[in-house]
Amino acid sequence: NAGVTQTPKFRILKIGQSMTLQCAQDMNHNYMYWYRQDPGMGLKLIYYSVGAGITDKGEVPNGYNVSRSTTEDFPLRLELAAPSQTSVYFCASSYSYEQFFGPGTRLTVL
Amino acid sequence: GESVGLHLPTLSVQEGDNSIINCAYSNSASDYFIWYKQESGKGPQFIIDIRSNMDKRQGQRVTVLLNKTVKHLSLQIAATQPGDSAVYFCAENENQGGKLIFGQGTELSVKP
Numbered sequence: 001n002a003g004v005t006q007t008p009k010f011r012i013l014k015i016g017q018s019m020t021l022q023c024a025q026d027m028n029h030n031y032m033y034w035y036r037q038d039p040g041m042g043l044k045l046i047y048y049s050v051g052a053g054i055t056d057k058g059e060v061p062n063g064y065n066v067s068r069s070t071t072e073d074f075p076l077r078l079e080l081a082a083p084s085q086t087s088v089y090f091c092a093s094s095y096s097y098e099q100f101f102g103p104g105t106r107l108t109v110l
Numbered sequence: 111g112e113s114v115g116l117h118l119p120t121l122s123v124q125e126g127d128n129s130i131i132n133c134a135y136s137n138s139a140s141d142y143f144i145w146y147k148q149e150s151g152k153g154p155q156f157i158i159d160i161r162s163n164m165d166k167r168q169g170q171r172v173t174v175l176l177n178k179t180v181k182h183l184s185l186q187i188a189a190t191q192p193g194d195s196a197v198y199f200c201a202e203n204e205n206q207g208g209k210l211i212f213g214q215g216t217e218l219s220v221k222p
Contacts, residue, residue, distance in 0.1 A: 004153075031208040042199060043154070043212040050208070058209075090153050094208045097142045101153030 001026050004102035006091050012108045013081040021076040021105050023091030031094040032074040033058075034066065036087040037104075043090065049074055081109045122219045129190045131216045133183040133200035140202040144210065145174060145185045148197045157185070157198075187218075195220045 007022045025032065030051045035043040045058030049068040063085060065077040074093075078085060086109045092099040123129045135143070141162040146154035160167045160174045160183075167174050173186040183200050197217045201210040 033209075042214045045209065048209060092153075097203050097208055097210065098144065098156055098159060099208070099210060101146075101155070103153050104151075 003027065004091055004093055004100050006089075006102035006105050008105060009103070010106045012110060013078075014110060015081060015083065017081050018077070018079050019081070019107075021078070021089055021091075021107075023074045023076065023102060024072050025074075025091075025093040025100070026072065027093060027095070027100065028071060029093035029095050029100070030071065031099075032068065033092045033094075033099065034064070034074070034076045035090045035092065036060065036085075037090060038087050046076065046089075078107075083109050085109050119214065120217045120219065122221060123190050125190060125192060125220050125222050127190055129185075129187040129194070129218060129220075131185045131187075131198050131200075131218065133185075133213055135181050135183060135200075135202050137202060137204075137211075138178070138181060140204070142203040143174070143176060143183050144201050145172075145183075146199045146201065146212075147194075148199065148215070150196070154199060190218075190220050192220050192222060194218060 004025045033048045034046040037043050044060045046064050047066040049055045052071050055066050089105045091102045144159040145157040147157050148154045158169045158172050158174050160176050171188045175184045197215040199212050199215045201212045204211050
C-alpha cells in the first residue's frame with residue numbers, strides 16, 4: 001500500500017492565483033482530513049470528510065474548498081492565494097481515531 | 111484556543127537518558143489520546159495511543175501515562191537515541207467523527 005500520497009511536494013504561487021492540492025489514500029478509509037502547519041506550530045484542521053460526498057469545515061476553512069467524489073481522493077482547492085496561506089499542508093486519513101498522514105505539500109505564496 | 115497544549119516547547123536530553131514529554135488537555139470528555147512523532151520535512155507518524163479507561167500503555171521504548179484527575183498526558187522514551195530527535199505532538203479526540211485536536215508540539219533534541 002502507498003498509504004496517503006500528496007502532490008505536489010512544493011509549489012510557489014503568486015498572490016491571486018489558484019491551485020489544487022491533491023491527496024489520495026489506498027487504505028479504504030472513510031475519514032479524510034486537511035491540515036495546515038505553520039512554522040513552529042501545531043496542526044490546524046482546514047476541512048474534513050467522513051465519506052464520499054460529505055465534507056465539513058474545520059478550524060480554519062476560509063480561503064479553501066474541498067470535494068470528496070470518491071473514497072480515495074480528497075483534493076483541497078485554493079481559489080485566490082494569499083500570503084497568509086503560505087504553509088505546509090498535510091492530508092490524513094483514518095478508519096477510526098488513528099490518522100495516517102501524507103508527506104505534505106510546502107506552499108509559498110508571494 | 112486549543113484544548114490540548116504542551117508544557118515545554120523544547121527538550122534537550124543526552125543520548126541514553128530517558129525523555130519525558132508532557133501534555134495537558136482540557137476536555138474531560140475526551141476518551142482517546144495519541145502521540146505522534148514528526149521528523150523534519152515529514153508528516154506526523156503514530157507512536158502510541160491510549161484510551162481513557164487505561165492509565166498506562168507501553169510500546170517499544172515508549173510509555174504513555176494518562177492522569178485523568180489532572181487531565182495530564184505524558185510520553186516517556188527510554189534510552190533516547192539520536193533518531194528520536196523530532197517534534198512530538200499529543201492529540202485528543204473531539205467527540206465523534208474521528209477528529210483530533212493537536213497540541214502545539216515539543217521539539218526533542220538528543221545530544222550525542
